[in-house]
Amino acid sequence: MDLTVGPAERVAVVGASGAGKSTLLAVANGAVPPSSGSVEVLGQDPAVLRGPALRRLRARVGTVHQHLELVGPLRVVHNVNAGRLGSWSAARAAWSLVRPQGLPEVLGALERVGLADRVFDRTDTLSGGQRQRVAVARLLLQDPELVLADEPASALDPVLAGRVLELLAGPASRDGALLAALHDPALALRHCDRVVGLSAGRVVLDAPAAALTVADLAAFYGAPA
Numbered sequence: 001m002d003l004t005v006g007p008a009e010r011v012a013v014v015g016a017s018g019a020g021k022s023t024l025l026a027v028a029n030g031a032v033p034p035s036s037g038s039v040e041v042l043g044q045d046p047a048v049l050r051g052p053a054l055r056r057l058r059a060r061v062g063t064v065h066q067h068l069e070l071v072g073p074l075r076v077v078h079n080v081n082a083g084r085l086g087s088w089s090a091a092r093a094a095w096s097l098v099r100p101q102g103l104p105e106v107l108g109a110l111e112r113v114g115l116a117d118r119v120f121d122r123t124d125t126l127s128g129g130q131r132q133r134v135a136v137a138r139l140l141l142q143d144p145e146l147v148l149a150d151e152p153a154s155a156l157d158p159v160l161a162g163r164v165l166e167l168l169a170g171p172a173s174r175d176g177a178l179l180a181a182l183h184d185p186a187l188a189l190r191h192c193d194r195v196v197g198l199s200a201g202r203v204v205l206d207a208p209a210a211a212l213t214v215a216d217l218a219a220f221y222g223a224p225a
């Protein structure tokens with residue numbers, strides 16, 4: 001795979017189940033080292049960074065994981081505050097579990113995803129779509145330059161899905177970038193500038209969203225429009 005994503009780009013990654021979308025995002029955020037070749041993220045190679053330098057790069061890259069990576073027994077406020085762990089000392093992070101820090105910012109992020117009223121609820125009492133929005137609120141608090149999102153709207157109704165995509169595209173509008181694995185062709189075309197299609201780990205489609213139709217993407221998946 002040879003893929004470059006530039007500043008201000010909103011890229012939808014599409015492809016059948018198992019095509020390699022999650023792997024691409026995991027390589028981009030440094031969670032999975034490439035088995036061959038190299039990757040450069042915000043001008044740096046995560047594979048050679050260690051300690052504080054790696055921590056600084058990770059603070060600039062925000063990920064909405066496919067399986068969300070939330071801590072179910074913790075309250076929503078703590079999961080959202082996890083977005084700031086990269087910029088907090090260990091002592092502040094520990095104290096925040098006792099007395100939540102920066103509550104106004106947490107409430108602001110939850111407000112934007114329509115969940116401010118659940119701030120003190122246990123996360124594992126939320127629905128799948130609500131948990132997905134907690135993961136988005138965590139990313140908003142992190143305020144990264146590069147957003148990597150793995151099917152971030154898969155459990156959301158169409159209105160919330162559009163809202164979440166708009167929020168995730170915020171950094172791209174400030175010369176950051178968005179790379180989002182999306183299964184919904186309409187969502188991909190409405191919220192992204194570019195569509196990259198994967199098949200068996202290879203890029204087999206790379207086109208401006210404006211040049212594609214929902215029918216084109218449905219055909220890419222081998223389904224009738």
Ligand SMILES: Nc1ncnc2c1ncn2[C@@H]1O[C@H](COP(=O)(O)OP(=O)(O)OP(=O)(O)O)[C@@H](O)[C@H]1O
Pocket residue numbers: 015016017018019020021022023024066
């Ligand atoms: N931890 C792993 N170890 C070995 N192989 C893996 C691992 N994770 C994924 N794979 C393999 O890599 C390929 C791509 O998987 P990946 O999860 O990136 O696909 P995907 O496009 O995100 O699929 P989906 O839409 O189902 O989430 C698959 O063949 C999968 O079996």
